[in-house]
Amino acid sequence: MIRRRFTSPLVLLMSLTLAGLLIVVVLDLPPQPGLAAPVADAMDRSGVRHPVTAVLLNFRGYDTFLELAVLMLAVLSIWSLGLRDPIPARPVQGPVLHGTLRHLIPVAVVTGGYLVWVGSSDSGGAFQGGAVLGAAGVMLMLSLPREMPMPSALVQRLGLSLGAFAFLAVGTAGLLTGHGFMGYPPAWAYHLILGIELAASVSIALTLVLLFLGGRSRRVRHGR
Amino acid sequence: MPEEITTWFLIGFDALLALTLLGVAWRLLAGGDLFRSVVLFIAFGLLLSLAWVRLSAPDVALAEAAIGAGVTGALLLVALGRLRRLENRFFRREGGNT
Numbered sequence: 532m533i534r535r536r537f538t539s540p541l542v543l544l545m546s547l548t549l550a551g552l553l554i555v556v557v558l559d560l561p562p563q564p565g566l567a568a569p570v571a572d573a574m575d576r577s578g579v580r581h582p583v584t585a586v587l588l589n590f591r592g593y594d595t596f597l598e599l600a601v602l603m604l605a606v607l608s609i610w611s612l613g614l615r616d617p618i619p620a621r622p623v624q625g626p627v628l629h630g631t632l633r634h635l636i637p638v639a640v641v642t643g644g645y646l647v648w649v650g651s652s653d654s655g656g657a658f659q660g661g662a663v664l665g666a667a668g669v670m671l672m673l674s675l676p677r678e679m680p681m682p683s684a685l686v687q688r689l690g691l692s693l694g695a696f697a698f699l700a701v702g703t704a705g706l707l708t709g710h711g712f713m714g715y716p717p718a719w720a721y722h723l724i725l726g727i728e729l730a731a732s733v734s735i736a737l738t739l740v741l742l743f744l745g746g747r748s749r750r751v752r753h754g755r
Numbered sequence: 756m757p758e759e760i761t762t763w764f765l766i767g768f769d770a771l772l773a774l775t776l777l778g779v780a781w782r783l784l785a786g787g788d789l790f791r792s793v794v795l796f797i798a799f800g801l802l803l804s805l806a807w808v809r810l811s812a813p814d815v816a817l818a819e820a821a822i823g824a825g826v827t828g829a830l831l832l833v834a835l836g837r838l839r840r841l842e843n844r845f846f847r848r849e850g851g852n853t
Contacts, residue, residue: 583814619836646817654813662821669829739826743833 578720579651587656588724592713596702599695599731602738606691615746620673632674639667647732651721657694657728661735668740681748691741694734698727769809776802789838793831800824 570582570590577585587595623629643663650656681687701723702713710716715723779802783795800823807816 616837616840618833619840620833654817656814659814659817659821662818662826666821666825666829669826743826743829745833745837 576717576720578715578717578724581650581652581654583654584650584656584724588727589715589720592698592702595731596695596698596713599698599734602735603692603695606738606741609742609745610747613746615744615748618672618744623674628674632670636667636671639663639670643667643732643736647728648725650728651725657731658735660728661732662739664732664736665739665743668736669743672740672744684748687737687741687748690737691734694727694731697730701727765809772802772806772809776806789835793828793835796831797824797828800828 567582570586573590574580574582574585577589579585579588643660646655646660646663647657648655650660682690701715705714705716706712708716776799779795779799783792783799786792786795800819804816804819804824807813807819
């Protein structure tokens, strides 16, 4: 406690100095027009009507592709650390959770699908929809922590990589047909973006559930 | 007149939201109990998504509520449960040796 008595005023002083310097720097920033105008100019070629989705899936598709790859790598590195141990949760007694989930999971699936679909014209998208689907999967896992049947290793791996590989395949096809890497032919852009978002939301949902479970299941072995 | 009242109400709401965010952040970082911190973190994520709505960024608000509050909260809770189990196993072994 003696150490704390001496260090905390110093930490407070340094934090306040840093905060003050940050405020000064932010106040000095010159006004920036931002990228809203260039995005608005290119919207008619993006294939979607929502500017955020146009930036994420079309203009800056490369960044989103890398995000999906990072999520995939996160699960793979957790798998490489060891086998999965049971979730630290007891099986829930009584009918309330199971009865609620029977009604809640269809609603979550519809909501997640709607969020993916509405992403082309309004707020929503693969990450939000995938997170809702993933939350439904986590609830399902919690309701049956001991006897939840898992899909085979091949299905888990395919589902995990579906989003990143669909994105990469479409991006490479764009390169080969002369629209540049991660570029789409404008006439097809809407359908390609929707397909990528659907694949990505499945992968994101599966990623979140597998992150929650932690470790590789006994059905996923090295070298197979 | 009603327009002015709405403006003042919104300013008050924003100020309250900002202060609550800072307060919750302080409590969750300063508290010693990890479970309490995780629960406060989930509450912080939900309040932060409200702040994103007030900044008219509904896309970020949706992502924050679903991923920042929901899924991260579940991940932190399950990690905490696993940590406690590891701790129990460790202390039991230590107790057996001495």
